[in-house]
Structures are given as structure tokens and as C-alpha cells.
Amino acid sequence: MAAVTCVTTALALYTVGCLKEQRARRATRGVVGFLTVAVVFDVVATGLMVLATRSADLTLHGALGYSALGAMLLDTVLLWRHRLRAGEAEVPRALHRYSRIAWAYWVAAYFTGAALVMGSRAAS
Numbered sequence: 001m002a003a004v005t006c007v008t009t010a011l012a013l014y015t016v017g018c019l020k021e022q023r024a025r026r027a028t029r030g031v032v033g034f035l036t037v038a039v040v041f042d043v044v045a046t047g048l049m050v051l052a053t054r055s056a057d058l059t060l061h062g063a064l065g066y067s068a069l070g071a072m073l074l075d076t077v078l079l080w081r082h083r084l085r086a087g088e089a090e091v092p093r094a095l096h097r098y099s100r101i102a103w104a105y106w107v108a109a110y111f112t113g114a115a116l117v118m119g120s121r122a123a124s
Contacts, residue, residue, distance in 0.1 A: 003052060006045035011110050013038035014072060018103040025090050027083040035076040042069050061116045068109035075102040 017034030021027065046069055078095055091099075 003045045003048035006041045006048060007110065010038045010041035010045060011107070013041060014103065014106060018099055021079065021091065021099055022096070025096060026088045027079040027091055028088055029083075032076070032080050032083055035072075035079060039069075039073055039076050042072060061113050064109040064112055068106040071102040072106050075099050 013034050017031050017038060020034065021031045024031070046065060049065070075098060079091070079099065082089075082091055082095060
């Protein structure tokens with residue numbers, strides 16, 4: 001249950017951070033703050049899920065989750081790098097687009113993971 005709470009909190013924080021970036025087209029302190037905390041919650045959720053499964057096997061759910069976490073982490077690092085180099089200057093078009101794609105992929109992985117887990121529980 002803690003993993004579900006953490007990953008859902010990550011979803012909310014990542015969504016807020018991405019929406020703020022998409023509207024402002026800037027890597028403000030609020031944007032990078034929301035994204036950073038979202039990454040922390042997603043890492044904690046991933047760790048809790050790994051502990052709960054007690055398995056080292058890579059599943060479809062795991063592959064989607066790890067790759068979505070990687071996309072989120074890369075987005076956050078790139079926006080931090082932009083902020084540190086350019087302050088609150090407008091985010092370059094490619095990074096602005098990548099942020100949107102990374103968010104959409106992360107959300108798709110979130111709902112796919114939820115559906116896979118619910119499906120496996122229903123089958124049990």
C-alpha cells in the first residue's frame with residue numbers, strides 16, 4: 001500500500017511540475033522542485049515494489065516502470081541543467097517537447113502498471 005501511495009504522489013507531483021513547465025515554458029524553481037520531489041517519490045515507490053515482489057525477474061510491469069522512471073529522471077536532470085545554465089530563460093523547443101513526451105510515457109506506464117497489477121489480482 002505504501003508503494004501505491006508513493007507512486008500516486010509521484011504522479012501528482014510530476015503532473016504539476018510538467019504542467020507548470022508547459023505553461024511557463026521555463027524551468028522555474030517550482031518546476032524543478034516538483035519534478036525533483038516526484039523523482040524521489042517514484043524511486044521510493046520502485047524500491048518498495050521491488051521489496052514487495054521478492055523477485056529479481058524483470059516483468060513487463062517492471063520494464064515499463066524502470067524505463068518511465070528513467071525518462072522522468074532524464075527530464076528532471078535536463079531541466080535542472082537548463083536552469084543552472086540559463087536561469088529562467090525559455091526552455092528550448094526540443095526540451096519542452098521531450099518533457100511532454102516523458103510525462104505522457106510516464107502516465108501511460110503508471111496506468112498500464114495499475115491495469116497489469118489489477119488484472120493479475122483478478123486472475124488469482
